[in-house]
Amino acid sequence: MPVIAVYSVKGGVGKTTLAVDLAWRCAQIGSFPTLLWDLDQQGGAGFLLGAPPRKTARAMSLFHRDSRPRDLIEQTRFGKLHLLQADESLRAMPVQLARIGAKSRLSQLLAFLRADYRRIVLDCPPMLNEVSDQIIAAADIILLPLPPSPLASRALEQVRTELVRHRRSHPPILPVLSMYDQRRKLHREVHDGAAKGWPVIPQSSHVEQMASRREPLPAYANWSDASRAMGRLWSAVEMKLLEQGRT
Ligand SMILES: Nc1ncnc2c1ncn2[C@@H]1O[C@H](COP(=O)(O)OP(=O)(O)OP(=O)(O)O)[C@@H](O)[C@H]1O
Numbered sequence: 441m442p443v444i445a446v447y448s449v450k451g452g453v454g455k456t457t458l459a460v461d462l463a464w465r466c467a468q469i470g471s472f473p474t475l476l477w478d479l480d481q482q483g484g485a486g487f488l489l490g491a492p493p494r495k496t497a498r499a500m501s502l503f504h505r506d507s508r509p510r511d512l513i514e515q516t517r518f519g520k521l522h523l524l525q526a527d528e529s530l531r532a533m534p535v536q537l538a539r540i541g542a543k544s545r546l547s548q549l550l551a552f553l554r555a556d557y558r559r560i561v562l563d564c565p566p567m568l569n570e571v572s573d574q575i576i577a578a579a580d581i582i583l584l585p586l587p588p589s590p591l592a593s594r595a596l597e598q599v600r601t602e603l604v605r606h607r608r609s610h611p612p613i614l615p616v617l618s619m620y621d622q623r624r625k626l627h628r629e630v631h632d633g634a635a636k637g638w639p640v641i642p643q644s645s646h647v648e649q650m651a652s653r654r655e656p657l658p659a660y661a662n663w664s665d666a667s668r669a670m671g672r673l674w675s676a677v678e679m680k681l682l683e684q685g686r687t
Pocket residue numbers: 450451452453454455456457458480482484565566618619620641642643644645647648649650651666
């Protein structure tokens with residue numbers, strides 16, 4: 441079943457926020473058994489879902505040859521949403537995955553997990569390395585959050601070029617204009633110009649509160665503009681998967 445990667449080379453652009461929200465919507469609104477897999481050692485996805493951190497750093501053990509992924513998956517407070525938490529052991533991932541014999545480990549693990557889930561959402565670290573290469577090879581769609589800047593479309597082209605350079609083909613990319621503030625002229629220009637037609641997520645204090653409340657936005661501010669925008673983004677992702685015949 442489809443794998444949705446929320447990816448960008450840049451840090452702090454809203455990847456984890458979107459990944460958590462999207463996974464929540466797949467599970468709670470779509471009623472799909474959904475796995476949110478946090479591949480970033482910072483462990484932001486588990487934090488935002490209010491998951492208690494693991495006592496031992498075991499996330500990297502998943503990539504060992506005899507691992508049993510199901511043993512590490514946790515139930516969340518949110519129905520059909522399951523979580524694979526990150527921890528600092530993932531720091532070793534680029535080196536370990538680059539080893540001969542581990543070239544398609546992420547794809548292998550995902551092939552195994554696809555049988556259990558209707559949707560798998562990957563929260564990716566902001567890197568371009570062996571890890572991102574494997575993520576791109578395994579994903580069915582890439583969600584790319586880009587903050588409003590005259591450089592947004594250039595950034596999208598750079599990512600495309602980089603992806604093509606690394607691999608001859610890559611999954612479809614859905615660019616998302618993140619942290620949009622319509623009071624700012626520059627943001628409006630990007631919105632109506634280079635980013636025309638992209639899904640838009642407004643800058644919102646409700647979104648920021650996810651980190652203090654440690655629950656997804658719809659759980660406390662479903663009525664907000666930001667939550668509605670994220671709902672539209674989820675629909676756009678589902679539409680894209682449908683077009684690809686990947687539902
Ligand atoms: N739409 C938004 N409105 C306001 N704040 C936002 C919005 N989206 C994200 N943020 C805030 O921006 C910060 C970075 O967001 P987030 O952690 O999702 O980015 P990231 O791309 O995953 O970062 P990293 O690359 O470090 O993993 C967080 O404090 C988050 O609350």
